[in-house]
Amino acid sequence: MKIGVIGVGKLGEFHTKLLTEIAQGCSDLHCAGIFDLDSKRAEEIAKKYSVPCFSSLDLLAKTCDAAIIATTTSSHYKIACTLLREGLHLFIEKPITTTVEEADELIRLEAENRVHIQVGHIERFNPALQAVEAYIGRPMYIQAERLSGFSQRVTDVSVVLDLMIHDIDLVLSLIPSEIKHIAASGVKVFSNKLDMATARIDFVNGATANITASRLSRSKMRKLRFFCTDPKSYASLDLTTGKSEVFRLVKQGEASSRNPLKSFAARKILEQFGEIHETMQGKVLDHIIPEVPKTNALREELEHFINTVRNNIPPTVSSFDGRRAIMVAGKIVDEIAANAALIE
Secondary structure, three states: OEEEEEOOOHHHHHHHHHHHHHHHOOOOOEEEEEEOOOHHHHHHHHHHHOOOEOOOHHHHHOOOOEEEEOOOHHHHHHHHHHHHHOOOEEEEEOOOOOOHHHHHHHHHHHHHOOOOEEEEOHHHHOHHHHHHHOOOOEEEEEEEEEEOOOOHHHOOOOHHHHHHHHHHHHHHHHOOOOEEEEEEEEEOOOOOOOOEEEEEEEEOOOOEEEEEEEOOOOOOEEEEEEEEEOOOEEEEEEOOOOOEEEEEEEOOOOOOOOOOOOHHHHHHHHHHOOOOHHHOOOOEEEEEOOOOOOOOHHHHHHHHHHHHHHHOOOOOOEHHHHHHHHHHHHHHHHHHHHHHHHHO
């Protein structure tokens, strides 16, 4: 299997590095080479990782079975169309495209050419999230905050498609329900696109998600909080550091054997939540600090993509998942625009 990399900026270089490392341990896998419109950058990365450098997308496509698209979001559609028509399997960095219509065309070409598209929603592979998922119940309220500094590299799209899209995808994967209503607001500050946005998504099953994203912060933050039922539980998670904890109300004897709370510790923690002791109805508070394996999420998703192509199985994050995420992102942007028009 020969895989090429299109776009070798910061993220594309990571893909190239990991792909060459994975290939070293797989006799049937090879990095076919790279292509970037910046020929000087392409030559630099090709030399650094000892891979071929191609002068055009078409030339690279003719040597590949699959490709990784790590270019700017606005270029995903045109590049993907070219490669899908050549019969290549694709790993497309998030978001899949900028519009639902573009995503629909890629899905059509994917089916027509009998290939697979995996979308790079990397947080699905975050080991901290995967560790927490084993303990939380049915999410009924999710609060997500994602803050970052400003970067000229991603001003071709709004903060909704740049940062918020990560948490939109996570929310959609964790709440198995149709959307009932979306409310949103946001502002442009340093670019001609939205630089800060917040959205409330209400689902038919009664669940709600509040998502905030900003690229105007002096410090980075990627945090999630879950309020769940079955069992009643609260979980907090830092996707950057991997630190997390889960509190669950469970029956006597169902507490986690890994970290049961002593009576004194339980009382102290309960006091932090306020006067909830009388509402516990004989249940006990289970406090869990999940063990998070030290894995590389980008490597994990690349290995999943390779496995998808090699064994002809559905990808972990499909083109339909990517489409749904940008559909919701588009509705958020439209809601913000409508609110802005009312103010004006």
